[in-house]
Amino acid sequence: MILVDGQPQDRVSAQDRGLLYGDGLFETVRLVGRAAPLWPRHMRRLAHGCERLRLPMPDPALLWREALAAGEGMAQAVVRITLTRGTGARGYAMPATPHATRVVAAFPMPALDASAYRDGIRLHLCATRLAEQPALAGLKHLNRLEQVLARAEWDDPAVAEGLLCDARGRVVSAVSANLFAVVDGVPATPALDRCGVAGVARAEVLDALPRAQVRDLPLDECLRAGELFLTSSVRGILPVQAVGDNVYVPGPVARALQAHWAALGFPTEQA
Known part of the structure; x- marks a missing residue:
């Protein structure tokens, strides 16, 4: 309705x-x-x-x-x-x-693939870059043309999401989710004071992980991370299996947050 x-x-x-x-x-x-x-x-x-x-x-x-x-x-x-x-x-x-x-x-609610939660998803590294506009940064405003252009970059059904950077090569987010990287054992998520959407699932994860850092995340550092996962208010916690040729294994931080997500009252798709 x-x-x-x-x-x-x-x-x-x-x-x-x-x-x-x-x-x-x-x-x-x-x-x-x-x-x-x-x-x-x-x-x-x-x-x-x-x-x-x-x-x-x-x-x-x-x-x-x-x-x-x-x-x-x-x-x-x-x-x-x-x-x-x-x-x-x-x-x-x-x-x-x-x-x-x-x-x-x-x-x-769209059907969610249990294997995505168990094994992780593949990401396309987008050529589209997000423009900096601090006056709108963090807001979920109605202009989503950058995301529309980024999503048009791939049609491979094996690729579930895209990784977006700003014009300076800093990681911002996925096309329709926020991103966390575990770097040297410490969770980090990109700062969103110049562009990007501050998701509510991201906020929930930041409260659940008080040691998580909010900071600039250069692309090369992100790709070297030991663990990557996405957060979405609809899809929950999605481990990343690969970004292009960079391969990852779903790790303990994402697994703990999947359990946290279920404890909030969301169904456990990964079961």
């Missing part, structure tokens, strides 16, 4: 600023029955994004009711909450009093 401003429909105005300028934010929430283990983190990130973009934050209780209504009847669902600045006069200037558009849509 798709709800637009609380009403069952699948259309927004052709003058909506989300469509015209990518002026808005979104959250992608995994719903398990009538529970969403990472919901508080999603709401905190949405509120933070609204503050930075000067958008009115919807009532989280309203969003929760709409998420449950949209996902009604699904054992598991992926709920996308999209918030735009709504319509306004032509041009880039923000409306003095924005009337946000709120879209809550639920889709059946």
Whole structure:
């Protein structure tokens, strides 16, 4: 089901600023029955994004009711909450009093391959580079054209994700997930103060691994890591098996975090 401003429909105005300028934010929430283990983190990130973009934050209780209504009847669902600045006069200037558009849509949870959690996944090293824009760094804003271009770089079904760097060759993330590397026994994840999306699963892992470092991660250092894994609010903890010709073995840090993920209330696909 798709709800637009609380009403069952699948259309927004052709003058909506989300469509015209990518002026808005979104959250992608995994719903398990009538529970969403990472919901508080999603709401905190949405509120933070609204503050930075000067958008009115919807009532989280309203969003929760709409998420449950949209996902009604699904054992598991992926709920996308999209918030735009709504319509306004032509041009880039923000409306003095924005009337946000709120879209809550639920889709059946895609099947997840147990072997990916057991053995890991292959990554393509993307030629597309992420541009630096500190004003938007960390936000899950609506403009995802860099990720669209990066995802178009491969069509091999054996490759599940892509590895993205910035223009200076520092690793940022996967195309649709965050990345952690275990370097000399210490987990590290790229700093996201210049570009990239600060995922809620990444935040959960950082709380679960207090010794993890948030820092610049040059590509050559990343590829030499003893262990690589991805974090995603929908897919959970995915070990990396290979990046191009660089091969890895799922390690103890990823295994411990898979157990942590299951303890949060998510099904254990790797079982």
